[in-house]
Every structure is written in structure tokens, then in C-alpha cells.
Amino acid sequence: MIELTDIAYVRSGAADLDTAVRFAVDVVGMELTAQEDGVAYLRADPRHHCLALVEGESGVISSGFTLRDEDALADAETELEKAGVTVARGDAAAARSRRVRDFLSFDDPFGNRIELVIDQVTLTAPVRYGREAGITEFGHLCLDAPDVREAYRFWNGHFNARVSDWIGDWACLMRIDPVHHKLAVFQGSQPGLCHINFQVGSLDDVMRNWHFLEANGVEIEMGPGRHPQSTAVFVYFKGPEGITYEYSWGVRLITDEDAWRPRYFDPAEIGSIDMWQGPTRRVHTQPQIRRPLGSTGK
Numbered sequence: 001m002i003e004l005t006d007i008a009y010v011r012s013g014a015a016d017l018d019t020a021v022r023f024a025v026d027v028v029g030m031e032l033t034a035q036e037d038g039v040a041y042l043r044a045d046p047r048h049h050c051l052a053l054v055e056g057e058s059g060v061i062s063s064g065f066t067l068r069d070e071d072a073l074a075d076a077e078t079e080l081e082k083a084g085v086t087v088a089r090g091d092a093a094a095a096r097s098r099r100v101r102d103f104l105s106f107d108d109p110f111g112n113r114i115e116l117v118i119d120q121v122t123l124t125a126p127v128r129y130g131r132e133a134g135i136t137e138f139g140h141l142c143l144d145a146p147d148v149r150e151a152y153r154f155w156n157g158h159f160n161a162r163v164s165d166w167i168g169d170w171a172c173l174m175r176i177d178p179v180h181h182k183l184a185v186f187q188g189s190q191p192g193l194c195h196i197n198f199q200v201g202s203l204d205d206v207m208r209n210w211h212f213l214e215a216n217g218v219e220i221e222m223g224p225g226r227h228p229q230s231t232a233v234f235v236y237f238k239g240p241e242g243i244t245y246e247y248s249w250g251v252r253l254i255t256d257e258d259a260w261r262p263r264y265f266d267p268a269e270i271g272s273i274d275m276w277q278g279p280t281r282r283v284h285t286q287p288q289i290r291r292p293l294g295s296t297g298k
């Protein structure tokens, strides 16, 4: 069993890097921590970055998760290879580019590129948020897969991911620590990034951000609303390069592991995604860039 200790980052291609960076800083409110070799690093909390925008073809490149140490990394490599998963070690330049000491990459059964990293760099300076959006941390990442049940078998079979709630066969919300979910898989025809979530400090932040987004002509994909699963109040919006962002506040913590029973919500029932029953627009997905394993492509 491979123990994911946290989410680390999303790495994503940007055909128009400057526009994507401007949006991430001026609209989403992240800090641009560095920009070099065609990669822009954005952070929302002490992690060096939780979003790396890589100049080039548009689309998600990989999603990173942290492991405890190098023994855990070596064990993960063995376990995945035993299960028939093709795994590649990152080279020094690729690790440096990710601001991690070492990492492995592999594809999930659907082609989502996953990276397991150790020693992601932490920055000690206070985050200089690009805007006062109230962001407190990188909250969760959500992948697409054509078969959500199969995706759960993968994540639960090899990793410490446990389902917190199902939304039919449409979505699986998984926890790797007490936070209701840090990883989710949504049904989609292709592998890809469904959305990236940032937690904000208060309900007021969600609502202020919603007004800010509307006033600045940003496309609201859904919300403000309240998810019945995590009980978080949310708003989804669309940024450049097909990236959907979510702000949310009030995520449920599952503190008694053994007492929690995953619920099953029917996506066809009213209120199953948004208890406030707001209009449901399709959450946009950023497709996965398919690259041969080992070619980290920066």
C-alpha cells in the first residue's frame, strides 16, 4: 500500500503563458514564485508551487502527490511495477524543475500522468497573494476518467485513498487524510484535469470572489452553491488554457475514520451537487497531454 501524504501540484501546459500567469495571479490570487526555462511557478500556501504552467501545448501534463521519504518512494516503485504499471524515475533536471528531491511517474489506467514526489520545497516567506481572494491553501485536485469505479479500484487498491462519498457513477471523492477529499475522479470521456480547488478562509471570501469574477467578466461555471458531500460553499470558474478553478470554504473533516460511511448521491436527483439547487453548467475539463513516459517534456 502506497501512502500518499498530500497533494503536491498540478503541472499544466500553457500555449499563452503570460495570459495564463496573469490570470493565476490577478484573478485567482496566487503568487508567482519563479519563472524560468518556460515554466511559471504559482503558489497558494507554503509549498513552492501548486501550479506549474509550462510554456507549450495546452493541457494538463501531470498531477503530483507527496510520499513520506525515499524508502516510501522505492517501495511505491516496486509495488506499482509488480502490479504491471510502467514506472519511470525522474531525472535530476526534471526533479529540479518540480522543486522536489526525487520523483516517479506513471499513468493511471486511463492515461492520467501521476507523479509521486518526495521533499517538495517549502518556502518560508509569507505568501504574497496576487489578490486578496482569501486563499488559505491548495485544497484538492480532480481528475477525469471514463470509468470512475475502475479509477477507485486503482486508487484504493494501490494507495491509501478511501472514498468519502460517491455521486453515482459520476464522481468519487477520496480522502488521504482527514480532509473530506483531496483527490476526486469525475467521469469524462478522456483523461484530464476536471478542476483545481483552492480553499478560502470564509464564506465572505467565496461571495466576494464571486462578485469579483462576475465584475471582471470571468466565466462562472457553477455556483455560488453548496456541495452536500463536503458541505463546502463553492464557486467554479474558467481560466485560460481550459483550466477550471474552484474556490471553496467549509470542507468537512472526517476525524473518525472507522465511523464514516460513504454516502451515495444520485447525480440525476436535484441538489445532489449543489444543495442550493443553482443552475448546473458543465464543469469544463482540460484534456491530458499524452507524452511518452520518461519524456518529462520539461
Ligand SMILES: O=C(O)c1cccc(O)c1O
Pocket: 142, 173, 197, 227, 228, 229, 230, 231, 232, 246, 248, 273
Ligand atoms: O466539495 C465537494 O463536496 C465537491 C462535491 C462535488 C464536486 C466537487 O468539485 C466538490 O469539491
Ligand SMILES: [Fe+2]
Pocket: 140, 142, 195, 197, 246
Ligand atoms: Fe471540487
